[in-house]
Amino acid sequence: MTAQGIVAVDKGAPPGGDVLLRASDVTKHYPLRADTLSRRRRVLRAVDGVSLEVRTGETLGIVGESGCGKSTLGRCLVRLTELTGGRVEFDGQDITTLSARRLRPVRPGMQLVFQDPQASLNPRRRAGDIVAEPLLVHRYGDAAAVRRRVAELFDVVGLAGAHLDRYPHEFSGGQRQRIGIARALATAPKLIVADEPVSALDVSIQAQVLNLFADLQEEFALTYVFIAHDLGVVRHVSDRIAVMYLGEIVELAETEALYEAPAHPYTQALLSAVPDIDDGTQAADAPRRERIVLTGEVPNPVDKPTGCPFRTRCPYARERCALERPRLTLTASGRHTACHYPLTV
Numbered sequence: 213m214t215a216q217g218i219v220a221v222d223k224g225a226p227p228g229g230d231v232l233l234r235a236s237d238v239t240k241h242y243p244l245r246a247d248t249l250s251r252r253r254r255v256l257r258a259v260d261g262v263s264l265e266v267r268t269g270e271t272l273g274i275v276g277e278s279g280c281g282k283s284t285l286g287r288c289l290v291r292l293t294e295l296t297g298g299r300v301e302f303d304g305q306d307i308t309t310l311s312a313r314r315l316r317p318v319r320p321g322m323q324l325v326f327q328d329p330q331a332s333l334n335p336r337r338r339a340g341d342i343v344a345e346p347l348l349v350h351r352y353g354d355a356a357a358v359r360r361r362v363a364e365l366f367d368v369v370g371l372a373g374a375h376l377d378r379y380p381h382e383f384s385g386g387q388r389q390r391i392g393i394a395r396a397l398a399t400a401p402k403l404i405v406a407d408e409p410v411s412a413l414d415v416s417i418q419a420q421v422l423n424l425f426a427d428l429q430e431e432f433a434l435t436y437v438f439i440a441h442d443l444g445v446v447r448h449v450s451d452r453i454a455v456m457y458l459g460e461i462v463e464l465a466e467t468e469a470l471y472e473a474p475a476h477p478y479t480q481a482l483l484s485a486v487p488d489i490d491d492g493t494q495a496a497d498a499p500r501r502e503r504i505v506l507t508g509e510v511p512n513p514v515d516k517p518t519g520c521p522f523r524t525r526c527p528y529a530r531e532r533c534a535l536e537r538p539r540l541t542l543t544a545s546g547r548h549t550a551c552h553y554p555l556t557v
């Protein structure tokens with residue numbers, strides 16, 4: 213157990229499986245009302261040119277401060293949000309522009325678990341009906357088969373014996389999230405995008421739900437995209453981590469490499485704000501991180517800085533950073549970073 217009560221999951225080397233999900237230059241821009249004076253159409257760049265791959269069986273963590281576009285990206289990846297540009301391939305199929313009818317057989321394979329089980333479960337529906345819904349939508353079988361499957365799913369998420377005819381408010385927060393997970397598992401997905409699945413829960417419950425995610429991954433060979441703002445949480449579940457800032461990925465690396473030697477100044481600053489967690493693996497004389505306090509506000513995604521999006525807060529910014537947008541590129545140490553002057557090469 214760590215100081216946070218989270219059992220450290222040894223993920224070992226990231227599975228070198230096939231690519232299950234590939235995002236290429238994904239953008240999601242929200243148009244704002246036209247400015248009456250200039251008549252300029254302004255857009256909010258929630259996701260701004262994201263490319264990434266998720267391999268079968270791995271967990272890709274996505275971290276970043278509130279508003280950086282994590283949820284929007286997660287929804288784009290499973291096409292719950294229409295993309296403004298770019299492309300998403302899932303299981304070898306380009307799903308970017310599939311019609312609702314053509315998307316229907318693809319949907320069971322990719323599911324979303326939401327942050328707030330209170331808000332994402334219909335309060336007027338019984339727990340059993342909530343979990344049965346995707347089975348009915350995707351015509352799983354007759355009523356008896358659906359009932360059996362629902363009972364099996366409750367068992368799988370650790371709610372064996374729970375009253376299926378109770379309403380969400382009759383369950384605890386952790387139990388409600390287990391119901392959300394059971395609903396996501398109902399259609400036997402390959403991919404689960406979990407959007408801050410534990411941030412609404414007490415710390416002691418967080419550990420249990422994170423361990424459930426780990427067990428389910430092993431049992432059902434699941435692939436996860438795990439979105440969180442909490443770097444401590446994401447470290448314990450992820451094989452690789454993508455760090456987002458203002459709608460862009462600024463660094464993508466294997467978890468330990470990222471924590472040991474961040475290449476992007478933003479990652480370095482984020483990590484420096486995380487208290488060192490004693491999970492028994494650190495040497496007693498291991499150096500402590502120096503806290504880097506970023507000055508200035510996160511810029512508005514409507515008026516992003518020219519060049520590097522982070523340059524207005526970057527302690528190392530130089531002239532080139534204002535002129536040229538750095539692309540996410542592979543460095544010699546095997547990580548991807550979008551920085552003209554990475555800290556680790």
Ligand SMILES: Nc1ncnc2c1ncn2[C@@H]1O[C@H](COP(=O)(O)OP(=O)(O)OP(=O)(O)O)[C@@H](O)[C@H]1O
Pocket residue numbers: 242256257258276277278279280281282283284285441513
């Ligand atoms: N439907 C929408 N219409 C307009 N703007 C939106 C919409 N959804 C999100 N945004 C904006 O897009 C940006 C990214 O939001 P998003 O929720 O994806 O970020 P996030 O990193 O998940 O933040 P949080 O952790 O707070 O949920 C924000 O500036 C947000 O205000």
